Amino acid sequence: MSVRVYLLCKGRQVPVEVRGSGDGYAVRVGGRELRVGWQELSPGVAEATVEGVRLRFCYARQGDALQLHLAGRVYTFTRTREEVEARGAKPEQDVRAPMPGLLTRVLVEPGQVVAAGQPLYVVEAMKMETVVRAARPARVLRVLAREGEQVEGGAVVVELEEGA
């Protein structure tokens, strides 16, 4: 029995087939099949064998998100349950907060027409001010947070309608 997993990494989605094989797994990715197995030495720290090569890796999983440290690098993966539309196919209609922080200023109001590059709002986190700008010309539909509020990373602060 094999499981089809869609992995999202660096904004790209990769379909992967995983099936149990002996003590480990056979993973088919990009037309190649890799035999992998690992032994967890302590929570999050493991020794793996990939195609007969031994590697040490560390990982942390939170739900469908995984960070993997391998050979001096950290890679971040998210499992998506099904294939999502390729990025860029649908223009983004909202401008999300780049990180959690304090919404220090909202510079637009509903109904306002904004130009590409126009500042929309300012988030302050870890003592850095980040100005969030419109990527393309648009009209502001709604503003969903108020100045002085704490916003989550990825939260929709301003909803835009393009081609206005």
Added chain:
Amino acid sequence: MTTAPPFSKVLVANRGEIAVRVIRACRELGVRTVAVYSEADRHSPHVLLADEAVCLGPAEPEASYLNIGRLVDAACGAGAEAVHPGYGFLAENPEFARACEEAGLVFVGPPSHVIAALGDKDRARRLAERLGIPTVPGHPAADDDTLERAARALGFPVVLKAAAGGGGRGMRVVTGPERFRETLASARREVKAAFGDDAVLLEKYLDRPRHVEVQIVADRYGTVVHLGERDCSVQRRHQKIVEESPSPAVDPHLRRRLGEAALRLAREAGYVNAGTVEFLLDREGRFYFLEANTRLQVEHPVTELVAGVDLVHLQLQVAAGRRLSLRQEDVVWRGHAVEARVYAEDPERGFAPSPGRILLLREPHLPGVRVDSGVQEGQEVPVHYDPILSKVVAWAPDRPTAVARLAHALQEYVLLGPRTNLGFLLDLVTHPAFLAGEVSTQFVEDQLAAWQAPDPPPEAVALAAALLAQEPRGPAPVASARAPDPWERLAGARLP
């Protein structure tokens, strides 16, 4: 050698790695310590490391680490004799130093009037000019109209800076008149938030200089020594990220001239305690006074490793009124040291701050590598403060070996949970221009502007897929606790 502790008890008015560093130095000298923390830092390592800890209040810096009244009350309440301010927060705030002085507490730093004189960049510049030390052309802090006129007169690009504090906060390069007002307003807001004062000054922007700074230490009796230079040219958004000592661009002759300029400035200002005199070095080897930092610097370990001194020990000793036992002719430099600052920020999202819980932490252990860390596994990295997590510092007899050690340490450093700049730092310190020592303050923009995290190799994708194909486990691996447990079996056993 055993000597009496310089103080009986010191309050450390800071958090994170520098609080840990200062608490450890106090302990080494037999000084008891009082940590302070905000509600967001309850589980930060500095809190339990100190002998006592006082909660200052809510997470917001204004209510905690910037709250002079609370800090002074905490120090007096705990019976501390002295206050070490670390760096950032109130370290260069003359009112804090004065409040300590008035409460009968020793401020581990220069007297408040010296902080006021040197911390005000305009005054510091005028002092340097009076002593014949070259400065970068510019205009002192003024209102928006005056600064705009001055910028047009100097010619773009110009750089805007906080008049009241360092660390690159609020610093902005303006390339032309179009965005001058918008950029100035943004710089004023950031500066106001960081230092409580929105005064901004203006300087001509030099093309690709190096940032070279001289470490000084002075006692109350007029002895001032310099401990050589640090090269802090590698910056991103005007924040230093990699620093080293000695500078690849400084020869013994230039070192002597830089050192003499720094000593002259320190003597004239009546400087006491540890401090740093910053210069820009142009490509023709001319240097310009930039500013003086009246505190311990983030990058102080590189000087400690090559000069063989402990700067925090020296700070505490001179603050206690002891004479500096070090003479200029005693200062010798050995080998090379390089530091990289580890930040909780996401290089894949424009280096946006990346707070959150540290899920896994393995710090590197290598010969010649020192890690000054302020975090621990399981801790929540708060959103409210500077994103620095730790500093990795490598020493070796020569620069190539020190840089190679640093690269290995960065590869071994595992920190999962918040995103970090570790991968970026690794690519930076293995970049051919950095390896050749050919950097300027524009290095990151010139060479790494298009930097992207590498794509995962097939083995990483395969492991990730196999791990994620399994159903997520519960939050705690309770099963392992049910495995045969020798302690559990012992519980029923009776000792003979």
